[in-house]
Structure formats: C-alpha cells, structure tokens
Amino acid sequence: MCTAKCARCIGGMLYPLAFISIVCNIILFFPDWKTKYVVEEREGYGQRITVEVKYMGGLVGGGIMVLIPAIHIHMTGKKGCCGNRCGMFLSILFAATGVAGALYSFVTAVLGLVNGPTCRVLLIWGTPFKGNPGDESYLNNKNLWALCTDPPNIVEFNIALFSTLVLVSCLEILLCGIQMVNGLIGCLCGTCRNKGPL
Numbered sequence: 001m002c003t004a005k006c007a008r009c010i011g012g013m014l015y016p017l018a019f020i021s022i023v024c025n026i027i028l029f030f031p032d033w034k035t036k037y038v039v040e041e042r043e044g045y046g047q048r049i050t051v052e053v054k055y056m057g058g059l060v061g062g063g064i065m066v067l068i069p070a071i072h073i074h075m076t077g078k079k080g081c082c083g084n085r086c087g088m089f090l091s092i093l094f095a096a097t098g099v100a101g102a103l104y105s106f107v108t109a110v111l112g113l114v115n116g117p118t119c120r121v122l123l124i125w126g127t128p129f130k131g132n133p134g135d136e137s138y139l140n141n142k143n144l145w146a147l148c149t150d151p152p153n154i155v156e157f158n159i160a161l162f163s164t165l166v167l168v169s170c171l172e173i174l175l176c177g178i179q180m181v182n183g184l185i186g187c188l189c190g191t192c193r194n195k196g197p198l
Contacts, residue, residue: 003186004076007091010179011074014098014172018067021105021168024161025058031117031151031158046125050118050158057108062169065101066176069094073179076186088186095179102172109165113139117158119148 029049031037037048072094076087116129116138128147129138138144138155145155 003088003182003189006182007073007076007088007179007186010175010182011070011072011076014066014070014073014175017168017172017175018063018070021058021062021066021165021172022064024164024168025053025056025063028053028058028112028158028161031154034151037151047118048125050112050115050127052108052112052115052162055108055111057105057169058165060104061101061108062105062165062172063101065104066098066172069098069101069176073098076183085187088183092180092183092187095176095183098176099173099180102169102176105165106169106173109162109169112158112162113166117148117154119154120150121147122149 029038031049040046041048069091073091076091114137115127115131118125118127121128129144136144139159148154151157
C-alpha cells in the first residue's frame with residue numbers, strides 16, 4: 001500500500017476514536033445522566049465526581065491530542081497537500097504526539113477502573129474501593145457494588161465508560177504507532193503520489 005494512502009486511512013480511523021474519547025469523558029461528568037452532582041461539588045458539598053474524570057484523559061489526551069495529529073496525518077495522504085517527504089516527516093512528530101495523548105488517556109482510564117468511582121456509602125461520600133491492596137478488587141466482586149447507594153448504578157456507569165476509554169486509547173496508540181513507521185517509510189522512500197491516483 002502507498003504510504004500516502006495508508007496515512008489517509010489512519011487519519012480517517014483516528015477521527016471517530018477521538019470523538020468517542022471526548023464523548024466518554026464528557027458523559028463521565030454526569031453520573032446517572034444528571035447535572036446535580038457537578039452542581040453540588042461546585043457549590044462546596046464535597047467531592048461528587050470521580051477524580052480521574054477531572055484529569056480529562058479522554059477529552060485532552062485521547063481527544064484533542066489525537067484529533068490534531070489525525071487532521072495532519074489525513075491531510076498528508078491527500079494529493080497536493082503535504083503529501084511529500086517533509087509532510088511524512090512531520091506526520092511522525094504528530095503521530096508521536098497522538099501516542100502521548102492516547103497513553104495519557106489510557107493511564108487515567110486504568111486508574112479510574114482500579115480506584116473505582118466516587119459515591120455515597122451510607123451517609124459518607126468517598127471512594128470506597130480505593131487503596132485496599134490486600135482486599136479483593138471490586139471489579140471481581142459484584143456484591144461490593146451495592147455499597148455505592150448514590151449515584152444509582154455508578155459502578156456500572158464508570159466501568160462501562162472507563163473500559164471504553166481503555167479500548168479506544170489502545171487503538172489510538174496502535175494506529176499512531178503504525179503511522180510513525182509509515183511516516184518514516186514515506187520520509188525515506190517518498191509517498192508514491194507520482195505512481196498514479198490514490
């Protein structure tokens with residue numbers, strides 16, 4: 001496959017992944033699909049939103065830091081727009097930025113899964129599953145999920161969205177890594193634009 005065509009495909013695949021990452025991170029701010037938890041935290045009632053959500057790994061890392069490279073990588077593969085050795089060299093740097101952003105998203109999502117959600121247990125808000133190294137992980141024991149009484153179904157909510165972020169960030173790392181190799185080949189050998197239509 002021509003390196004320019006490969007870059008165009010990779011850029012096209014990164015767009016929806018970055019979008020999914022941004023949407024997942026935004027949704028995580030609204031447990032039980034309500035704004036009241038954000039409002040309560042802002043009004044000083046204490047922590048209501050899981051800390052790892054506020055790191056915005058999905059929004060900044062897997063979202064913006066992948067979306068900007070995706071645009072450049074996609075444009076590198078288009079005829080007449082940086083589809084040359086210089087453009088392919090720059091795509092390596094942009095892809096490396098995408099890898100860094102996706103890694104950030106991956107780490108924050110894994111931390112969100114390991115530490116568990118912020119929720120109310122009886123009358124106290126906290127992170128009940130965090131910091132119990134000798135105990136069984138809440139991920140393996142659904143009976144522990146009932147400890148969180150508010151927001152409703154917060155454990156399932158967090159697991160679903162953070163797991164999605166882990167999967168998406170892994171795909172982003174893979175695609176950006178492939179583009180780094182593709183960009184190096186395109187930089188050394190050219191983009192084969194002169195060999196026919198892409």
